[in-house]
Amino acid sequence: MAVKQISIFVENKEGKLVTITDSIANAGIDIRAMSVADTQDFGIFRLIVTEPERALEALESSGCFVSITKVVGVSIPDVPGSLAKVVHILARHNINIEYMYAFITVSKKNASVVLRVADNDQAEKILTENGIKLLKESDIVNM
Amino acid sequence: MMDMEKKYFQPEFETMPVDEIKKLQDEKLVKQVCYVYDNVKYYRDLMDKKGVSPLDIKGTEDLHKLPFICKDDLREAYPYGLLATDVKNCVRIHSTSGTTGKRVVAFYTQNDVDMWEDCCARAITAAGGTEHDVVQVAYGYGLFTGGAGIHGGSHKAGCLTLPMSSGNTERQIQFMMDLNATILCCTPSYAAYIGETLHEKGFKPEDNKLKAGIFGAEPWTEEMRRDIENKLGIKAYDIYGLTEISGPGVAFECEEQNGMHINEDHFIAEIIDPDTGETLPLGSKGELVFTSLDKEAFPLLRYRTRDICVLSREKCSCGRTFVKMTKPLGRSDDMMIIRGVNVFPSQIEAVLLNSGYAPNYQIIVDRVNNTDTFDINVEMNPDDFSDTPKAITSKEKKLRNAMKAMLGINPNVHLVSPKSIARSEGKAVRVIDNRKRLGINI
Numbered sequence: 235m236a237v238k239q240i241s242i243f244v245e246n247k248e249g250k251l252v253t254i255t256d257s258i259a260n261a262g263i264d265i266r267a268m269s270v271a272d273t274q275d276f277g278i279f280r281l282i283v284t285e286p287e288r289a290l291e292a293l294e295s296s297g298c299f300v301s302i303t304k305v306v307g308v309s310i311p312d313v314p315g316s317l318a319k320v321v322h323i324l325a326r327h328n329i330n331i332e333y334m335y336a337f338i339t340v341s342k343k344n345a346s347v348v349l350r351v352a353d354n355d356q357a358e359k360i361l362t363e364n365g366i367k368l369l370k371e372s373d374i375v376n377m
Numbered sequence: 378m379m380d381m382e383k384k385y386f387q388p389e390f391e392t393m394p395v396d397e398i399k400k401l402q403d404e405k406l407v408k409q410v411c412y413v414y415d416n417v418k419y420y421r422d423l424m425d426k427k428g429v430s431p432l433d434i435k436g437t438e439d440l441h442k443l444p445f446i447c448k449d450d451l452r453e454a455y456p457y458g459l460l461a462t463d464v465k466n467c468v469r470i471h472s473t474s475g476t477t478g479k480r481v482v483a484f485y486t487q488n489d490v491d492m493w494e495d496c497c498a499r500a501i502t503a504a505g506g507t508e509h510d511v512v513q514v515a516y517g518y519g520l521f522t523g524g525a526g527i528h529g530g531s532h533k534a535g536c537l538t539l540p541m542s543s544g545n546t547e548r549q550i551q552f553m554m555d556l557n558a559t560i561l562c563c564t565p566s567y568a569a570y571i572g573e574t575l576h577e578k579g580f581k582p583e584d585n586k587l588k589a590g591i592f593g594a595e596p597w598t599e600e601m602r603r604d605i606e607n608k609l610g611i612k613a614y615d616i617y618g619l620t621e622i623s624g625p626g627v628a629f630e631c632e633e634q635n636g637m638h639i640n641e642d643h644f645i646a647e648i649i650d651p652d653t654g655e656t657l658p659l660g661s662k663g664e665l666v667f668t669s670l671d672k673e674a675f676p677l678l679r680y681r682t683r684d685i686c687v688l689s690r691e692k693c694s695c696g697r698t699f700v701k702m703t704k705p706l707g708r709s710d711d712m713m714i715i716r717g718v719n720v721f722p723s724q725i726e727a728v729l730l731n732s733g734y735a736p737n738y739q740i741i742v743d744r745v746n747n748t749d750t751f752d753i754n755v756e757m758n759p760d761d762f763s764d765t766p767k768a769i770t771s772k773e774k775k776l777r778n779a780m781k782a783m784l785g786i787n788p789n790v791h792l793v794s795p796k797s798i799a800r801s802e803g804k805a806v807r808v809i810d811n812r813k814r815l816g817i818n819i
Binding site for chain 1: 759762763764765766769770791793794795796797
């Protein structure tokens, strides 16, 4: 069920982000979630988009260096303690979160979060057993 | 006689017994020295200053008495100062690439061109070139000797010659495929690039008709040779030469692929200690020095190449008797001194190829707060990148440790996107030394 995340290698050079955002915009693709990991030399721009395959194609054709990784998406009630609950469940089962970030989309009832773990299937099984709603690719398109 | 593949272009010289080669060199040297002394004032002054007369030179044993000539002399004498004959007797000019300073020009009479092309034909024949072969010349044509020398040699060897010049890789590949090129001649970095492009287009090594490649004009490593051989499905032969001496073909590799035979009927090679100028015995590592024996327009006696290598006269299985030179460790022009340590780009290339990277890199040297900075940008493999910086930084660290082990100093290694470093179609720009900009004497 895991969702596809696009990762883009961004060298610390002028205009790099312009190329990336332009090629996604020109392809008419919506960004649902994003995060940036950075080092002194480069950054990694991670995106959840409506059409990952098409986004990959558009980015590559504009010369970007891109890879696709599967990540876990969860939808939780937008109330205090929701995220803590997810983190507790994973911690209890010794599942390490490598990184996580939130979706941009705002709904009144729910918040969505991306989780990067080593084993998606295991994490998804445990989260489902504990009543956490997972995101499917179709949920991302329909947000 | 049996119809067998031609193994040598000029067997009478290439397989001449060693003592006869020496006799031939002795005779030619005496004549060449007199000719130079009589016709070139610059040399006459150098020899007079050293107190050497042409009469002192009776054979190769006396070579060490002659003064050296080096690139600075050639620059100083630019353009006509070392010309040994009337301009009306000359038919061609070539020039060095000028990557290391002011250009140097060399002149050729028709005999000079013929001798040079013979040398190139020997190289092509040694790589298996016959009248059945199609030689794709992807060295640059023009002032650079690469294109013209191999072109002429290919004619003499009877091959069908494809004068592509360098660049326009799409067209190189189209002609290579459509016209069944069997021998590719270019710089090793361009050969690697053509191989990479073929691979990207989905061609397998067996899809082309190439059987051999003759690559030179740049330092390259054994690792790079294997890489090119695998990518193109060929045997890759090294060739050596300098514009000052003639051009490519001063020395060439045979089927042993283990050192290059120097065309000793035309050139005498010596190895000297680069610091003292003392002649070193066979088998020693030192600076390669050439003396031309037949040249009419631009003869040079004891020209210091700044290339560091070793000469060996072990019997070669190919049957050639000419002395062999190892691949130069690097032209001392390419050598950088970083934090007091000598660094050759060829060493960096060897580490990259051993660590599974393509030789696509750029070295950037600068000086900050009186300390040399040393950065190497390397194109990462597509598989190196996923979604976390950790994967990349740990590979950078591994590569830095391998570099440190090879060089003795620590560079900052940066992995960059594939295809982001400009590809060379002629000589690669591997080093950006910003210290020169600062006017620092290095």
